Amino acid sequence: MKRIALYPGSFDPMTFGHLDILEQSLSLADEVVVAIGVHPGKTPLFSFDERVEMIEEACLEAFGADEADRIRCISFTGLVIETAREEGAKILVRGLRDSTDLNYEMQMAGMNGTLAPEVKTVFLPSSPPMRPITATLVRQIAKMNGNYAPFVPQCVVKRLKDRVAS
Numbered sequence: 001m002k003r004i005a006l007y008p009g010s011f012d013p014m015t016f017g018h019l020d021i022l023e024q025s026l027s028l029a030d031e032v033v034v035a036i037g038v039h040p041g042k043t044p045l046f047s048f049d050e051r052v053e054m055i056e057e058a059c060l061e062a063f064g065a066d067e068a069d070r071i072r073c074i075s076f077t078g079l080v081i082e083t084a085r086e087e088g089a090k091i092l093v094r095g096l097r098d099s100t101d102l103n104y105e106m107q108m109a110g111m112n113g114t115l116a117p118e119v120k121t122v123f124l125p126s127s128p129p130m131r132p133i134t135a136t137l138v139r140q141i142a143k144m145n146g147n148y149a150p151f152v153p154q155c156v157v158k159r160l161k162d163r164v165a166s
Helices: 016-026 048-063 080-087 099-115 136-144 154-165
Strands: 004-009 031-037 071-076 090-097 120-125
Touching: 004 016, 004 071, 004 080, 016 048, 016 090, 016 120, 031 048, 031 080, 048 071, 048 090, 048 154, 071 080, 080 090, 080 099, 090 099, 136 154
Parallel strands: 004 031, 004 090, 031 071, 090 120
Antiparallel strands: none
C-alpha cells in the first residue's frame, strides 16, 4: 500500500524551510501531497498557479527528477484533515521551528486525531539553520527591499524581485 503524506500550508512563497520539511517527508512517504491553502478572504502575494510552479521548480532543483516526481500539489479550502482523507493520506506532516509552533500544533493534532483517527500527525523539526525562516518574514523583507535570497530558492528570488517591483 502506498504511503501518502499531506503537507499543508500557504507556501506564499516557497522557502528553504519548506524544502527542509519536504525533504524529511520524502523519507516517510512514497508520495507527498503539498496542499496549498486557498482562502477567499485572503490575498496572497502569489496565485495558486504561481505557488505550484515555484514548488515544482524548487523541488526539481533541490531533489532531482526522481524525488520531485513523488511530490504533487493541490489546493484546499476546507479542513486540512478532510483534505488528507480525500487524498488518501495517512500522514499529516507539520514542521516545527520552536516551542510556539509545538504548542499550537499539539492542539491541532489533538483535534485532527479526534476528527480522523486514521490520519496520524507527524511533527518534523526544522533543521537549525532553517528555524528562523517564515514566508511572512520573507515577504516583509522583500517589500522593504531587503536581501531575502538566503531564505528562498533561486526560482523564488526571481519571482519575488519581479512581484515587489511592480
